[in-house]
Amino acid sequence: MEYTSQSALHFPAAYAPISEDEMIYLDGGDAISPQQFTFNLVTNLIRLMGQAAFSGALNGLSNMRNDGLTTGGAIAHYWNRQNTMGKVATVVFTGFAGYAVYIYCVSLVNNVLNLYTSAKNSITGADQTTTDTTAAASSDPTTAATAALTAA
Template sequence: MDHTYQRPLQLPAGYAVLSAEEMTYTEGGALSINITPQQVMAFGMTVTVNLLGMMGRYAFQGAVSGMQNALNDGLDVGDAVGHYWGQLNTWSKVASIGLAGLGGYYAYIQARSIYLSVKNLVTAIKESVDEYKANKNAAQETEQQNCLPTLVALC
C-alpha cells in the first residue's frame, strides 16, 4: 500500500520558499487588532445616537399609551395630559422635557437641511439658465460677426 508521506512533496507552481529566518517575521495567524481613534469616535457616536433613539421611542410609546388609557377612562385631552404629567416622577419629567427638546432640534435640523437643499437646487437651475442665455447670446454675436457686411440684414 502506497502512503502519501512516502511520495516526494509536490508544491504548487506559484510557491515561494522561505528560510527559517524569514519565517520568524510572519504573523502566522496571530490576532492583530488595529483600531483608530476615528473608529472609536464613530462607534461612540453610533451608540449614543441609538441609545437616545431607543429612549425617545420608549418615552413616546409610554406617553401615547398613558394618554390612550386616560382618554379611554373618560377624561378629556387637558385632564389626560395633567393626569399623565402628574404620574411622572422628577427624573421622568426632566427626561421628557430633554427628549422633547432633542426632538425639536432634530426637526429644526431636518427642516433646515431641506431648505438648504431646495435653495441650492434653485440656485443651480438659475445659474444653468443664465449660462445657457449667455452662451446663446455669444453664439448669436459670433454668427453676426461671421456674416458679410452686405448680408448682415439677412443674418
C-alpha cells in the first residue's frame, strides 16, 4: 500500500491499513429488527438505571455508616423519611438494581464457564463445538440472561 504523506505515520500496534479497493469486502453492522432494537434499548436502560440505583444506595449507606449509623439504622432512617412516591420509587429502583446485579452475576458465571471450557478443550485437544449455552454465554449479558430465562 502506498502512502501519500511525506511524514512518518505512527499507527497503533493493532492498526491494519487497507486500501480503498479492499474496503468493499468489509461488512458493517447487521440489520436489526425494530422489536430487537426496542428490547435492547429497554433492557440496557433498565440495566443502567439499576447500576445507578445500586451505586447510589451503596454510597448513601457508606455515608450514613461514616456518620455513625448502623446499617439497619441507616436503612430505617432512609425509609422513614420517604413519602409514598419515594417509597414506590425506592422499590422500583431496587428491582432495577437487582436486575443489574443479576445480569452482572450471569455474565461473570458465563465468563468463568467459558474460560474453563476453553482451558479444558485446549488441554484435551477436543474439538471446539458451540452449543446454545456457549453461544448465549459468549454474547452480551442481556442475551445470555434471556437465554437462561427461556431455558428454565
